[in-house]
Amino acid sequence: MNYRDEFPLEDGRIYLNHAYYGRWPRRTVRAVERLCQEVNTGAFRYGDWLQTEARLRERLRELINAPSVADIALLKNTSEGLSVVAHGLDWRAGDNIVIADQEFPSNRIVWQSLGGQGVEIRQAAISAASSEEAPEAIIERTCDENTRLVSVSSVQYGTGLRMDLGRIGAFCRREGILFCVDAIQSLGALSLDVRAIGADFLAADGHKWMLGPDGIALFYCREELRDRLTLRQYGWHMVEEPLDFDKRDWRVASSACRFECGSPNTLGIHALEASLSLLLEVGMEEVERGVLENSAYLIAAIAGNEGLGLLSPAAVIHDPARRGGIVTFGARDRAPRELFRTLKAAGVACALRGGGIRFSPHFYTPREQLETTMERLEALAPRRGGR
Structure with missing residues (x-):
């Protein structure tokens, strides 16, 4: 089944805020x-x-x-x-x-x-x-x-x-x-x-x-x-x-x-x-796999950007068994609230939690949307020294 059809969002907005409020499927x-x-x-x-x-x-x-x-x-x-x-x-x-x-x-x-x-x-x-x-x-x-x-x-x-x-x-x-x-x-x-x-x-x-x-x-x-x-x-x-x-x-x-x-x-x-x-x-085994794959991608992508810093504890960063769907981070040169407002204006739904920005994609969130999010973050908090 193509379960992503249950969650249409075709206007460029990206929803990474399920830890706050989940989206309703079409059904x-x-x-x-x-x-x-x-x-x-x-x-x-x-x-x-x-x-x-x-x-x-x-x-x-x-x-x-x-x-x-x-x-x-x-x-x-x-x-x-x-x-x-x-x-x-x-x-x-x-x-x-x-x-x-x-x-x-x-x-x-x-x-x-x-x-x-x-x-x-x-x-x-x-x-x-x-x-x-x-x-x-x-x-x-x-x-x-x-x-x-x-x-x-x-x-x-x-x-x-x-x-x-x-x-x-x-x-x-x-x-x-x-x-x-x-x-x-x-x-x-x-x-x-x-x-x-x-x-x-x-x-x-x-x-x-x-x-x-x-x-x-x-x-x-x-x-x-x-x-x-x-x-x-x-x-x-x-x-x-x-x-x-x-x-x-x-x-x-x-x-x-x-x-x-x-x-x-x-x-x-x-x-x-x-x-x-x-x-x-879908099955909870498949749901969990999708959730953990998305959080793993975000952890790796954020860790790879010198302008950003992970705020999730080391256990979450290094041990997959310690992860759920939540990844928290901040920008090294930008206050969390300012970054939050900028992300919101850029069409990325997230939350201010844990001293920084909290992303929480679900199992159905396409990888392309996470990649687009990281591109937008790159523009907002570029790597030190530019690229």
């Missing part, structure tokens, strides 16, 4: 347009909409290799999923939570909100990791006998550092520590198996690498832990038999649907289901 646009036409006539197709929701749950289960669709909840965003964990567990004064010091605010603020309960938030200084020390070793060293949970991003949003989730998960299992993953910067770009990495909880919004909309997210909770999360929201949708509106002796759903208190995001469900259908048709 996703069509699915939303079709739903809008259906809703225009009322809810005659509601049964079909429920089938689309069921397909989405199964696609998400397949994407992360969850044991069952019963482990999958559809929430609004990553922050909500992390908050279900943070405000559902029975914390005790003196407990601590370990996170990395490079985390996006979602994976800091949620945990820091527990400070009033006497829970300590420890930040593992992975930003100071030497070439001889793995960032996971720093996380392990930051834990102690009072650590109840470790929460990390699968890929760091600013630097592109890909964490060894399997190592962290195995450590947590040995030490009796819960393991929570913020997967928003990898899910849809890299293969992920919740069973292989030993994740207890995982959350990821759909609007980045999964190529869907915002306002809908995956939340995974291991079956054995569902009852340990105290529910903080209640509504009609989180019970067994939610469509039996006259039922008085209601019970909380035994599945992860218990975390979905109210009406589902029908539009978001249709959009994300269509986008995931593309990713799974």
Whole structure:
């Protein structure tokens, strides 16, 4: 299949910003347009909409290799999923939570909100990791006998550092520590198996690498832990038999649907289901190969330009196993914000992150567009001494 036909962009613009907001495939646009036409006539197709929701749950289960669709909840965003964990567990004064010091605010603020309960938030200084020390070793060293949970991003949003989730998960299992993953910067770009990495909880919004909309997210909770999360929201949708509106002796759903208190995001469900259908048709192995080939090209091209400097850590630069889809760099003679504005004016979509410019192409991004980007960069930040 020619999947690049799903992403038309023929006016010279180049999109390298999936770590911020992913593009919708054509099929996703069509699915939303079709739903809008259906809703225009009322809810005659509601049964079909429920089938689309069921397909989405199964696609998400397949994407992360969850044991069952019963482990999958559809929430609004990553922050909500992390908050279900943070405000559902029975914390005790003196407990601590370990996170990395490079985390996006979602994976800091949620945990820091527990400070009033006497829970300590420890930040593992992975930003100071030497070439001889793995960032996971720093996380392990930051834990102690009072650590109840470790929460990390699968890929760091600013630097592109890909964490060894399997190592962290195995450590947590040995030490009796819960393991929570913020997967928003990898899910849809890299293969992920919740069973292989030993994740207890995982959350990821759909609007980045999964190529869907915002306002809908995956939340995974291991079956054995569902009852340990105290529910903080209640509504009609989180019970067994939610469509039996006259039922008085209601019970909380035994599945992860218990975390979905109210009406589902029908539009978001249709959009994300269509986008995931593309990713799974292509296959996550092929998607990951394309993502890593693109990041490898950018790393080599930027390293080869003396007017530019890579800001991604040495591990990302030298070890392919440490890479995701994010490459961060700066110009040696130009401030990041100035370079960002110039790139934007030149039709290159990117982001200011990690102290510089963040590029994040997806699997479908053509090599020619990356080459054109580097040509434009050459004009903006020429090699020292000219050429």
